[in-house]
Amino acid sequence: MLRASGLKKSYLSGDRRIEVLGGVDLAVMAGESVCIRGESGSGKSTLLNLLAGLDAPDEGLVEWEGTEATADRRARHLGMVFQSFYLIPELDALQNVLMAARMLGVPGAAERKRAAELLARVGLAERTSHLPNQLSGGERQRVAVARALMNAPRLVLADEPTGNLDERTGDAVVDLLLGVCRETGTALVLVTHNAAHAAKAGRALFLHGGRFA
Numbered sequence: 001m002l003r004a005s006g007l008k009k010s011y012l013s014g015d016r017r018i019e020v021l022g023g024v025d026l027a028v029m030a031g032e033s034v035c036i037r038g039e040s041g042s043g044k045s046t047l048l049n050l051l052a053g054l055d056a057p058d059e060g061l062v063e064w065e066g067t068e069a070t071a072d073r074r075a076r077h078l079g080m081v082f083q084s085f086y087l088i089p090e091l092d093a094l095q096n097v098l099m100a101a102r103m104l105g106v107p108g109a110a111e112r113k114r115a116a117e118l119l120a121r122v123g124l125a126e127r128t129s130h131l132p133n134q135l136s137g138g139e140r141q142r143v144a145v146a147r148a149l150m151n152a153p154r155l156v157l158a159d160e161p162t163g164n165l166d167e168r169t170g171d172a173v174v175d176l177l178l179g180v181c182r183e184t185g186t187a188l189v190l191v192t193h194n195a196a197h198a199a200k201a202g203r204a205l206f207l208h209g210g211r212f213a
Contacts, residue, residue, distance in 0.1 A: 007060035022210035038207035079148030083163040100150035118146035138169035
């Protein structure tokens with residue numbers, strides 16, 4: 001479904017160029033869950049940003065079903081969950097989830113119904129009108145999960161989604177992500193440093209020195 005070929009990325013640091021990714025290949029099949037682990041600085045988040053189109057590789061290609069992944073295809077078929085939630089503080093939980101639908105047009109009654117159903121699915125049926133600062137960290141991440149699923153994506157990319165959560169809440173969020181993706185047939189790429197979370201995925205990869213070990 002998604003294929004990355006020969007991804008290379010480097011950044012300037014002073015007068016030095018630091019290689020972050022040194023030619024990474026990755027194929028994600030429909031409906032599978034893939035976990036990517038690695039030490040801090042190994043290039044995990046950089047790789048996910050390239051897959052999501054948030055950054056461009058120096059070399060290499062990201063393809064969706066054999067053709068180059070365009071911004072429109074990403075908007076329709078990819079969902080993202082970030083470590084820092086990135087909820088809009090002035091919007092309540094329901095409106096934050098609906099922001100994903102706004103990327104594809106003006107959301108109507110059907111989209112509002114789906115957003116409410118997704119918040120119920122992640123255990124927030126009674127919190128739809130709460131602002132982010134009225135929610136706990138775990139609840140905010142659940143809103144972010146619902147937002148990632150709003151457009152019924154075929155693939156969700158999750159970048160250290162438990163990094164700002166305590167262990168128990170983090171375990172619950174990962175179980176939620178894996179469970180919802182299994183139920184909907186959505187593929188999942190999860191970046192984490194947590195070995196226990198990685199063990200729950202269908203396939204685990206380890207990134208070291210900008211390459212898969």
